[in-house]
Amino acid sequence: MDKIARIDMGAAGGPKVTVSGLGDYAGLGGRAMTSLIVAAEVPPLAHALGAENKLVISPGMLSGTVGSMTGRLSVGCKSPLTGTIKESNAGGQAAQVLARLGYAAVILEGKPAGDDLYKIVINKDGINVIVDNSLKLLDNYPLVAKLRTEYGDKVAYMTIGTAGERKMLSASIACTDPELRPTRHCGRGGVGAVMGAKRVKAIIIDDAGVTMRPAKNIEGYRDANRKFVEGLRKHPVTGEGLPAYGTNVLTNVLNEAGGYPTNNFKTGQFAGSSKISGEAQAELEVKRGGSATHGCHRGCVIQCSGIYNDKDGNYVTKQPEYETVWSHGGHCGIDDLDTIARLDYMDDNIGVDTIEMGVTIGVAMDAGIIEFGDRAGAIRLLEEVGKGTPLGCILGAGAAVTGKVFGVERVPVVKDQALPAYDPRAIQGIGVTYATSTQGADHTMGYAIATNILKVGGDVDPLKTEGQIELSRNLQIATAAIDSTGMCLFIAFAILDQPETFQALLDMLGSFHGITMTGDDVVALGKRVLSAERDFNKRAGFTKYHDRLPRFFYDEPVAPHNLTFMMKDEELDDLFNW
């Protein structure tokens, strides 16, 4: 990864590719790369869909190596949904392939004037930007099927569906998995709309003729990787729970803890939760000839995903994640896995964030557009999004816009991004992350659930305010660093609990670059990333008054604990204290 490609989509005479060395961005990857480039190069007051915005695509620091779990890709830009800086990431094959081709970043800049739609082919010979209007208005599954007839099965595809083409604020960028299903999405913040604004429909990444990225210290890297994998295999979360049940194992946990937002955050427990739990889902997947265990990229040893088939044994979608099962399930009062799986497929196909879309449908239910629990109605609303009807475009713009259009007061967003599947009144720590994250509401930015609810990496009482600021701060710093390595975020469960596994990660980073890495180096990297993101947001007009939850969390107690969000404003303002 010794080069950066810049593709000026608006260049006179057609898109122009420039490849350069790393310069100021040497040594960076993943979120560190995308956020530092966006912070330095995108005017904070730019319109997110305008020519001034940039879409930065970056594999992690260890992507493309023999290291396990290194397949995470970061995409960064100014978000059209939140107006903040945005880093949205996904698994799939793209990061590994792009890294092996030597690109630490591929940056889409500018904006073409006409209506032409482009595809970008990246291989060992360079980068070609090609007009292909035959791809117009194809959704992700038929789009990838069409591209496969031309580019085959030994490549990775990054694509946008019709939502991205229509520049919907919930639009995602899909990355294909090892079987070339467009199921791993950079979902959050409308990054697909930015790709659509640049008129790029697909990126085809072909690593034929290139090799794995070699470590500086090959023996040391292999040894550290072996210890790292051992640590993941022996930890109950990464070695047993996630492979057997997937992320949806959390449904029963959060419901039992009274932190499972139900019917648009009206109560903290869902009567139908056991029917859509990870336990029920895994059993159904196996019974129908699918699988409860599947990896999103080669080199994954956790295998948290799965394959969801219909009752006749036909593929419907990849195993819906916990967040998706919640957003389309309990949040909407829907207790049917087949409906949720259908909606998950539609989200992936149209190319929208499953959290944003599910939350939006729940807000539409609160507005009375359809009733809570209306399975067919939820599918019908998502069909409107896929067709791009006026109602579909409103819903596709996300929960904040939908709430405003239909006059809903209870709209669960921070900085206009939908809250994920944990009620901040029953889990105060995650509320701190939602409020203060540089990205809008996003559980992955500082997963306080681990410590508040799962009792991994420590024990902080979810129903109290004590210790939550420090917890969220430390998690946000550590996460910003892990997001830069290319490592799947789920490694955090093992490295939080097992010092030797954290050391193995440090040794992987160190031996790869032929240096010594310490915990302090990781903290410094995390702080550097967060500081740059926070500074961008400040220059974009965000103040401490934006680091708050929606008002109803402060004045509507939620059952069963009957608590409100109790963190004081001054405490939230103290989070970024370095």
Next chain:
Amino acid sequence: MIITVKLFASFRAGRFDIETRDYPEGSTVADVADSLSLPQSELGIMMINNRHVKLDRLLVEGDTLALFPLLGGG
């Protein structure tokens, strides 16, 4: 005393999902785990009536005890 016990994930294998069970007064979470042959080292999340508890917590009549192995996701 009557206690409702809920088990989740791998703890269900060879046991049950939910059962109403009778325990002597003064029983703790650890006693229930022992009665179900659940090794204490495998207990991850323990909740009584939706609140996290520790192994030494005394149970009272009518409690609902939920036991999970260490789990993660998100």
